[in-house]
Amino acid sequence: MPDERERFRRWFEHGSTTDGETIPAATVILIRDGDAGVETLMLRRNSKLAFGGMWVFPGGRIDADDHEGDGDDFEAARRAAVREAQEESGLTVPVDGLVALSHWTPPPETPKRFATWFFVAPAPAGAVTIDDGEIHEHQWMAPADALARRDQGEIELAPPTWVTLHTLAPAATVSDALAIAADGVPHRFVTKIAFRDDHMVAIWDGDAGYESGDPDTVGTRHRLLMRGATWSYERDV
DSSP, X not given: OOOHHHHHHHHTOSSOOSTXXXXXXXXXXXXXXXXXXXXXXXXXXXXXXXXXXXXEOSEEEOOGGGGTTSOOHHHHHHHHHHHHHHHHHOOOOOGGGOEEEEEEEOOTTSSSOEEEEEEEEEOXXXXXXXXXXXXXXXXXXXXXXXXXXXXXXXSOOOHHHHHHXXXXXXXXXXXXXXXXXHSSSOEEEEOEEEEOSSOEEEEOTTSXXXXXXXXXXXXXXXXXXEETTEEEEEEOO
């Protein structure tokens, strides 16, 4: 198994920002009802790009044109999610079909920090078309199957993707998944990373060790334990 610090570096390599600057971005989890339950569209990114080789949802940075002159960052994120879905999958997603699920900010030590809105939306009809440039492969996967395939070493997922799939895994239908996304205010995940001898821990607000960055702090838990083939999400809040 790769060294955990090396794994962390690989997740966020290719490009850099300065002074902790973040890059606004948006992604959309496209879902449909499959024969065995909800399926989500997963794309495998070019290994030479950020999150290279990983399976992700359609998405990317928010461009200046996404603001359309109105200065509304949230609406720009929604437009960017729709645009990226079209560019990366060939699917046209109505902007009013997006439901905000969460917002993710990577830890300060990541070379390239995409501060990303995650939206959920029903997948429109039509065939998925990828460019074989940024995106090299696509599959529809049940969230639980995607998590299992990661455990088996078949695919690689970044922590935000893993937690999102874990969140949506209980949904039996598209309606269930949209209800999960719409249940309350979108949670903001500002990640801190801690290392133990045998694994890595992503820690978020609400965890007793969040402020100190010490994963051994006793108390409430909001974290992802990443032990090689076995990842587990703990959330008491």
